[in-house]
Amino acid sequence: MWTYVKRPDRRFTVDIPELTEQLRGLRTAEPFTDGEYPLVLSAGERRAFTANTIYRDPTWRRRDPAGALRVSPYDAQRLGLHDGGLARVTTAAGTAQAVVEISDMMQPGHVSLPNGLGVDHPDHGRVGVAPNELTSVELRDAFAGTPWHKHVPARVEAV
Numbered sequence: 128m129w130t131y132v133k134r135p136d137r138r139f140t141v142d143i144p145e146l147t148e149q150l151r152g153l154r155t156a157e158p159f160t161d162g163e164y165p166l167v168l169s170a171g172e173r174r175a176f177t178a179n180t181i182y183r184d185p186t187w188r189r190r191d192p193a194g195a196l197r198v199s200p201y202d203a204q205r206l207g208l209h210d211g212g213l214a215r216v217t218t219a220a221g222t223a224q225a226v227v228e229i230s231d232m233m234q235p236g237h238v239s240l241p242n243g244l245g246v247d248h249p250d251h252g253r254v255g256v257a258p259n260e261l262t263s264v265e266l267r268d269a270f271a272g273t274p275w276h277k278h279v280p281a282r283v284e285a286v
Contacts (some may be wrong), residue, residue, distance in 0.1 A: 138172070145270070158268070160236075164280035168218065170258035171242035171276045174240045194244035194255025195228035198283065201235040203227065206283055213286035216240070216256070218279050220263035223256040224286060238283055 132139065160167060176188035185192065196214050198206070208214055210229045215222060216238070225240060233239065245257025261281070262274040 134163035145178045149269070157237045159278065160280045164218065165236070165280050166281045166283055168216065168261065168279040168281035169237065169239035169277045170218075170261050170279050172197070173240040174241045177241040177243040179248045185248055185251050190256070191228070191241065193226040194241045196256075196283070197228050197233050197235040197239045199231045199235045199237065200229055200231065202233075202238070202283070204216045207284070209285075215286050216261060217282045217284070218261045218263070219265065220279075221260045223261060225256050238281065 129137070134140065174191060176190050176192075177194070196216060197206055198214070205211070206214075208227045208229070210227060212227045213224055214227045215224055223240075223245075240256050240258055242258060244255025245253060245260065245269075247253050258276060259274075262276055262279055264272075264274055266275045266279065267273055268275070
């Protein structure tokens with residue numbers, strides 16, 4: 128296998144021109160948020176008790192059973208949100224309602240919802256928000272075509 132490595136120092140040169148150009152563009156990239164959608168939503172955060180969309184009784188989640196929208200204390204105060212209260216999350220793709228968790232883990236301007244929720248259960252109905260309902264193929268990775276989940280422009284309002 129090492130016969131394919133042509134450099135005398137036995138290192139690989141990884142230069143993919145399309146990616147290199149993308150890296151250069153990061154220096155001058157425009158933000159994706161604006162006045163209509165001023166926050167960045169991470170739609171599908173991994174948490175201690177989330178598990179993709181495995182079909183199971185939602186009572187197994189000992190923490191965060193409702194799949195709360197995590198918000199920084201700064202944004203919560205600014206938006207009039209309260210721990211345990213309800214918020215409406217709106218993106219270009221859709222709108223959902225979630226329970227609020229004010230968290231020091233969140234940076235101002237960023238909110239997050241967990242993955243693996245928003246699935247209907249016969250005994251409990253729908254619990255939490257399905258992240259795919261808030262994402263769109265309009266905002267996607269230029270190479271793989273997968274929708275962005277970790278950088279979704281969003282608006283949050285108290286309900």
